Amino acid sequence: MHRVELNIPSQPIFERVVRASAAEVGAAFGFSDERVEDLKLAISEAVNNAIDHGNRGEISKLVAVVFEIDGDKLEIRISDQGQGLEQFNPTRHVVDEQNLEQGQLRGFGMYLISELVDDYEVTSSQKGTVLTLRLYRRETQP
Amino acid sequence: MHRVELNIPSQPIFERVVRASAAEVGAAFGFSDERVEDLKLAISEAVNNAIDHGNRGEISKLVAVVFEIDGDKLEIRISDQGQGLEQFNPTRHVVDEQNLEQGQLRGFGMYLISELVDDYEVTSSQKGTVLTLRLYRRETQP
Amino acid sequence: MSDIIRREEFGEVVILHITTTSVDAVSAAAISTEYTAMRPITVLDFREVSFINSAGISALLKFVVSARKSGYKLFAMHVSPHHQKIFKMVEMSRFMPTIDERDLAEYR
Amino acid sequence: MSDIIRREEFGEVVILHITTTSVDAVSAAAISTEYTAMRPITVLDFREVSFINSAGISALLKFVVSARKSGYKLFAMHVSPHHQKIFKMVEMSRFMPTIDERDLAEYR
Numbered sequence: 001m002h003r004v005e006l007n008i009p010s011q012p013i014f015e016r017v018v019r020a021s022a023a024e025v026g027a028a029f030g031f032s033d034e035r036v037e038d039l040k041l042a043i044s045e046a047v048n049n050a051i052d053h054g055n056r057g058e059i060s061k062l063v064a065v066v067f068e069i070d071g072d073k074l075e076i077r078i079s080d081q082g083q084g085l086e087q088f089n090p091t092r093h094v095v096d097e098q099n100l101e102q103g104q105l106r107g108f109g110m111y112l113i114s115e116l117v118d119d120y121e122v123t124s125s126q127k128g129t130v131l132t133l134r135l136y137r138r139e140t141q142p
Numbered sequence: 143m144h145r146v147e148l149n150i151p152s153q154p155i156f157e158r159v160v161r162a163s164a165a166e167v168g169a170a171f172g173f174s175d176e177r178v179e180d181l182k183l184a185i186s187e188a189v190n191n192a193i194d195h196g197n198r199g200e201i202s203k204l205v206a207v208v209f210e211i212d213g214d215k216l217e218i219r220i221s222d223q224g225q226g227l228e229q230f231n232p233t234r235h236v237v238d239e240q241n242l243e244q245g246q247l248r249g250f251g252m253y254l255i256s257e258l259v260d261d262y263e264v265t266s267s268q269k270g271t272v273l274t275l276r277l278y279r280r281e282t283q284p
Numbered sequence: 285m286s287d288i289i290r291r292e293e294f295g296e297v298v299i300l301h302i303t304t305t306s307v308d309a310v311s312a313a314a315i316s317t318e319y320t321a322m323r324p325i326t327v328l329d330f331r332e333v334s335f336i337n338s339a340g341i342s343a344l345l346k347f348v349v350s351a352r353k354s355g356y357k358l359f360a361m362h363v364s365p366h367h368q369k370i371f372k373m374v375e376m377s378r379f380m381p382t383i384d385e386r387d388l389a390e391y392r
Numbered sequence: 393m394s395d396i397i398r399r400e401e402f403g404e405v406v407i408l409h410i411t412t413t414s415v416d417a418v419s420a421a422a423i424s425t426e427y428t429a430m431r432p433i434t435v436l437d438f439r440e441v442s443f444i445n446s447a448g449i450s451a452l453l454k455f456v457v458s459a460r461k462s463g464y465k466l467f468a469m470h471v472s473p474h475h476q477k478i479f480k481m482v483e484m485s486r487f488m489p490t491i492d493e494r495d496l497a498e499y500r
């Protein structure tokens with residue numbers, strides 16, 4: 001079991017650091033370029049949520065990211081120091097006429113995550129939220 | 143002051159994770175592409191030394207990397223869990239006829255580091271080695 | 285206009301070449317203000333773009349909203365297979381279909 | 393031969409195209425064994441290479457040593473400005489000067 005740990009301040013520019021690390025961890029794990037892109041996007045969404053909704057942009061609050069490679073499983077845990085989930089609606093959310101009309105131009109993050117990883121888990125308390133993403137190595141990489 | 147922390151197992155593939163992070167931290171700091179390359183190389187050398195000479199490739203021993211952005215200063219500390227410096231010779235070391243003849247094909251790491259960063263510092267004890275690299279933002283980036 | 289978009293205009297057409305590689309939370313604000321540069325036929329060129337996340341998509345939706353209000357046509361060009369997949373996932377492709385460089389030539 | 397090097401040969405010349413982007417501790421072992429593919433004029437092509445560190449340089453020195461033993465000529469091609477700087481720093485360029493694609497043409 002190999003573990004890579006990363007802590008960043010709550011500023012969007014540092015999400016790019018996590019994303020770049022994710023790309024290398026994914027490649028080391030043996031993912032195809034396409035799955036590395038999926039991984040980068042899922043982690044990017046999770047880290048931005050931790051910064052925006054968890055830590056509410058308080059720069060001194062940390063976002064912790066742990067990558068764990070365990071056999072055929074890659075598990076990533078993204079934790080913040082927020083007050084727990086604001087609300088949570090992991091249902092399919094896509095662009096449609098209604099939300100365009102209402103100026104509702106956000107809310108795709110959790111849906112994208114749910115589509116891009118094999119499974120995920122949310123744990124939330126007054127001390128913050130932990131989002132766990134899991135991806136598995138497959139016989140044939142798409 | 144912003145701080146990014148990264149911990150990796152002692153395996154060369156994870157040096158690539160640090161290097162990718164370094165590239166993004168350098169870009170966030172405002173470095174030119176050329177200075178980002180210098181930074182990546184210096185950190186790569188330091189991390190490989192921490193893996194090879196410090197932790198002697200014991201994969202469970204960690205290499206810790208801390209990036210600290212403080213105004214115009216970028217400081218990077220690379221620590222291992224080894225037994226301290228094996229030997230230390232930071233003098234200029236280049237390819238020459240003599241070391242080619244003797245099959246001496248290594249030993250450029252510390253020299254490269256010393257050329258690529260603005261200043262550096264080595265602290266070593268029985269508990270391991272900490273290499274501190276410092277780079278400063280300049281008026282005109284080379 | 286910031287330098288995050290390079291503008292190329294002919295007739296009713298404007299091509300907005302996105303010059304950042306990362307359409308993300310960092311670049312979103314600068315990109316989203318550029319919708320004012322739209323013309324009756326607007327093409328966003330993603331050739332340089334290697335990453336887009338939902339913060340980026342939100343910025344792009346400003347163009348969609350504006351196009352709908354003005355009755356303008358909005359297209360995307362040079363979208364990587366990965367980003368085509370993502371655009372399809374969130375049904376962005378319904379509101380910003382991709383166009384070939386070739387098909388654009390007939391407007392010149 | 394591993395697929396880390398793509399070999400192109402004509403007459404006394406072999407061009408060894410390095411296919412990895414990272415000539416580092418991970419790829420060094422595979423690269424260093426490829427010196428057996430050398431010919432009287434050997435050109436290492438760095439076009440795909442975006443990163444080289446000292447572990448990579450050590451691997452490349454295997455080619456230098458072998459060239460010296462056999463009296464072969466060794467050149468580097470498509471070396472980025474950054475890597476030219478590094479090769480100069482460690483005086484690698486003394487033992488593996490860069491050659492232009494153009495100058496190579498006369499051997500074809």
Ligand SMILES: Nc1ncnc2c1ncn2[C@@H]1O[C@H](COP(=O)(O)OP(=O)(O)O)[C@@H](O)[C@H]1O
Binds near residue numbers: 051086
């Ligand atoms: N780390 C978190 N802390 C608190 N709330 C969160 C966190 N992550 C997600 N949420 C909640 O889930 C909602 C949906 O997130 P998402 O689908 O990414 O959309 P968006 O971030 O655009 O609102 C957020 O609006 C927020 O209320």
Ligand SMILES: Nc1ncnc2c1ncn2[C@@H]1O[C@H](COP(=O)(O)OP(=O)(O)O)[C@@H](O)[C@H]1O
Binds near residue numbers: 191192196197271
């Ligand atoms: N983290 C470290 N722990 C112990 N010894 C070290 C460490 N870093 C460097 N050294 C010592 O300094 C020497 C010079 O390092 P370097 O110039 O990188 O050359 P090389 O790694 O190729 O031997 C090493 O051989 C080693 O003895």
